[in-house]
Amino acid sequence: MSQQPVDSAKRTWLIVSGCAGAAGGLAAAVPFVASFEPSERAKAAGASVEVDISAIKPGEKLTVEWRGKPVWIIRRTPEQLEALPKEDPKLADPQSLRNPSALTPEYARNGYRSIKPEVMVAVGICTHLGCSPSDRFTPGGQPSLPDDWVGGFLCACHGSTFDLAGRVFKNKPAPDNLEIPPHMYLSDTRLLIGDDKKA
Amino acid sequence: MATFKQAPAGASASQKLMTWVDNRFPATQLYNEHLAEYYAPKNFNFWYFFGALSLLVLVIQIVTGIFLVMHYKPDAALAFASVEYIMRDVPWGWLIRYMHSTGASAFFVVVYLHMFRGMIYGSYRKPRELVWLFGCAIFLCLMAEAFMGYLLPWGQMSYWGAQVIVNLFTAIPFIGPDLSLLIRGDYVVSDATLNRFFSFHVIAVPLVLLGLVVAHIIALHEVGSNNPDGVEIKAKKDAAGRPLDGIPFHPYYTVHDVLGVSVFLLIFSAIVFFAPELGGYFLEFNNFIPADPLKTPLHIAPVWYFTPYYSVLRAITSEMMYVLMAIVVAGAVLAVLKIKMTGLFKAVVLGAAAVVVLLMLSIDAKFWGVVGMGGAVVILFFLPWLDYSEAKSIRYRPDWHKYLYGLFVINFLVLGYLGVQPVSSLGERLSQIGTLIYFGFFLLMPWWSRLGTFKVVPDRVTFAAH
Numbered sequence: 165m166s167q168q169p170v171d172s173a174k175r176t177w178l179i180v181s182g183c184a185g186a187a188g189g190l191a192a193a194v195p196f197v198a199s200f201e202p203s204e205r206a207k208a209a210g211a212s213v214e215v216d217i218s219a220i221k222p223g224e225k226l227t228v229e230w231r232g233k234p235v236w237i238i239r240r241t242p243e244q245l246e247a248l249p250k251e252d253p254k255l256a257d258p259q260s261l262r263n264p265s266a267l268t269p270e271y272a273r274n275g276y277r278s279i280k281p282e283v284m285v286a287v288g289i290c291t292h293l294g295c296s297p298s299d300r301f302t303p304g305g306q307p308s309l310p311d312d313w314v315g316g317f318l319c320a321c322h323g324s325t326f327d328l329a330g331r332v333f334k335n336k337p338a339p340d341n342l343e344i345p346p347h348m349y350l351s352d353t354r355l356l357i358g359d360d361k362k363a
Numbered sequence: 364m365a366t367f368k369q370a371p372a373g374a375s376a377s378q379k380l381m382t383w384v385d386n387r388f389p390a391t392q393l394y395n396e397h398l399a400e401y402y403a404p405k406n407f408n409f410w411y412f413f414g415a416l417s418l419l420v421l422v423i424q425i426v427t428g429i430f431l432v433m434h435y436k437p438d439a440a441l442a443f444a445s446v447e448y449i450m451r452d453v454p455w456g457w458l459i460r461y462m463h464s465t466g467a468s469a470f471f472v473v474v475y476l477h478m479f480r481g482m483i484y485g486s487y488r489k490p491r492e493l494v495w496l497f498g499c500a501i502f503l504c505l506m507a508e509a510f511m512g513y514l515l516p517w518g519q520m521s522y523w524g525a526q527v528i529v530n531l532f533t534a535i536p537f538i539g540p541d542l543s544l545l546i547r548g549d550y551v552v553s554d555a556t557l558n559r560f561f562s563f564h565v566i567a568v569p570l571v572l573l574g575l576v577v578a579h580i581i582a583l584h585e586v587g588s589n590n591p592d593g594v595e596i597k598a599k600k601d602a603a604g605r606p607l608d609g610i611p612f613h614p615y616y617t618v619h620d621v622l623g624v625s626v627f628l629l630i631f632s633a634i635v636f637f638a639p640e641l642g643g644y645f646l647e648f649n650n651f652i653p654a655d656p657l658k659t660p661l662h663i664a665p666v667w668y669f670t671p672y673y674s675v676l677r678a679i680t681s682e683m684m685y686v687l688m689a690i691v692v693a694g695a696v697l698a699v700l701k702i703k704m705t706g707l708f709k710a711v712v713l714g715a716a717a718v719v720v721l722l723m724l725s726i727d728a729k730f731w732g733v734v735g736m737g738g739a740v741v742i743l744f745f746l747p748w749l750d751y752s753e754a755k756s757i758r759y760r761p762d763w764h765k766y767l768y769g770l771f772v773i774n775f776l777v778l779g780y781l782g783v784q785p786v787s788s789l790g791e792r793l794s795q796i797g798t799l800i801y802f803g804f805f806l807l808m809p810w811w812s813r814l815g816t817f818k819v820v821p822d823r824v825t826f827a828a829h
Contacts, residue, residue: 197545200545200546200548200559201544201545201548202544202547202548202549202550202555203548203549203555206548206549206550206553206555210550227657227658229656229657231550231551232549232550232551232553232656233551233656234656234657234658288657292530292729293526293527293528293530293531293729294526294527294529294530295523295526295527295659295663296657296658296659297659298659298661307785307787308785308786308787319659320659320660320661320662320663320785320786321523321527321659321663322676322677322786323677323786323791334681335680335681335682336680336681337677337680337728337729337732338729339727339728339729
């Protein structure tokens with residue numbers, strides 16, 4: 165068999181049809197890979213959530229679900245607000261300059277990262293690997309936290325710490341501050357999370 | 364194909380039947396090549412049980428898995444309850460489920476010991492590189508299989524474990540966020556994620572795994588097994604072409620392995636019946652709470668077999684990045700000063716180091732944590748090309764090599780222990796040192812493995828009849 169010379173015309177067509185087959189195979193893979201993407205139903209399920217915040221007392225936190233994620237609403241005490249600027253040197257990004265378009269809407273680009281200074285609204289998902297940090301509002305030294313702790317959040321998964329404005333401390337695994345979701349006040353006590361367009 | 368054979372005159376019915384089959388399917392040939400005439404070294408010791416045992420655990424996992432799928436519901440609203448249904452209402456369902464959950468941990472126990480055996484006896488070295496590579500690929504598949512299977516009970520640890528691991532992919536620059544979206548099929552871990560993980564866990568990954576196991580064994584039987592002396596038994600053959608130090612796998616090692624299987628099943632059954640949760644290490648207590656997307660358990664840790672790698676992930680903080688950058692620079696400078704190479708190549712090495720340092724400065728520590736964690740697994744693939752020692756087996760290497768392997772094992776266990784502990788500043792430091800030791804062991808191997816006085820490797824295996 166190997167004695168016969170190669171028929172180059174046949175070989176050319178073999179290569180051409182082989183390539184055509186490979187292209188067809190690749191094209192056939194597209195719908196399968198595309199089926200991994202979020203379905204239309206998943207895309208549609210992003211409705212905004214309305215919350216009554218009148219019952220939250222100073223120093224308390226309410227968690228609501230928005231797009232399957234926990235959103236925290238915290239009414240900070242005056243002492244807690246006072247302590248916020250003092251933390252700046254220990255924070256990785258005190259002014260929320262990294263990724264502002266994704267993490268901090270314009271109306272929250274201030275020292276408190278909120279519309280009303282006392283009401284903090286944040287997505288309770290650590291920017292490291294997506295755990296939900298736990299409340300550590302009591303100041304002072306405690307397990308896993310520094311002795312000069314002023315109150316904030318600890319992500320137990322990988323040890324990232326955040327202050328009460330959701331700003332991440334330096335040298336922690338989380339690179340970014342907590343995300344502030346789009347939100348707006350419908351009235352003094354009614355908050356809409358997930359939408360800020362129709363002001 | 365060979366010509367049709369005839370059974371000899373007066374052959375028994377079974378001989379005639381086998382002749383009929385062998386003329387159509389190489390049954391006898393396969394039996395001989397892989398069992399009756401596969402010659403394995405006669406000096407196998409305790410460490411050689413774990414290959415056969417991993418095959419046994421694979422069978423246990425497949426069989427119990429098939430039966431679990433008959434009762435399990437891959438639906439976020441029903442999954443947790445369906446597992447409890449298996450545990451409480453399905454006749455003997457608890458046993459099947461505990462066999463499967465204990466089997467997952469047992470798989471990693473035997474595979475880790477099997478890999479350690481390969482490391483100390485140099486079983487990955489020429490000509491067994493592909494045996495080792497297929498094995499590493501099996502290990503990767505096993506990790507994927509374990510991770511995706513862990514989501515299925517839809518408990519708190521299932522949910523948040525998957526959340527963390529899928530989010531690892533978001534750390535990859537540019538494509539990360541879209542990639543993790545593609546994996547989850549939703550913006551959060553949800554029903555869509557559960558469904559696809561179920562599909563991967565019960566069919567896609569097992570198919571690949573089985574293919575790789577076949578490739579692993581075919582490659583092994585092509586080159587022949589290594590042994591504790593690291594001597595090639597094929598180098599000395601008798602007149603019939605059989606290795607002098609080889610014995611047929613069947614019946615010698617099948618009988619031998621029955622002993623290993625018996626001891627293994629004693630321990631396995633003891634755990635299944637008396638301690639299926641094994642103090643929270645095999646089944647984590649938080650996983651008995653249904654998944655709650657709004658609340659992460661206070662202490663989340665992966666199952667024990669992932670914790671050494673998890674420690675590496677946690678060890679790489681932005682502080683640690685400066686240490687790593689210093690190591691990259693020092694490594695490049697040392698390479699340029701100590702290794703003979705052309706000026707152009709030196710420039711390439713320095714340039715590459717500069718690029719790496721720049722990338723390390725510009726990309727978050729989070730990404731490098733993921734690189735470290737993945738690298739800790741991937742580096743195993745390179746082992747055949749890192750080891751330059753004169754002798755394959757640890758038996759004939761300098762004594763201090765043994766201590767180095769001892770240090771590696773202790774370090775791996777310490778990393779594993781730290782991975783189940785909550786974060787602490789001491790633990791962080793220790794895991795950073797552990798990470799450096801882990802990578803140092805492999806990356807410096809081309810250097811240290813040549814050092815020291817090697818002992819004389821014998822011509823034949825050392826073996827004393829019992």
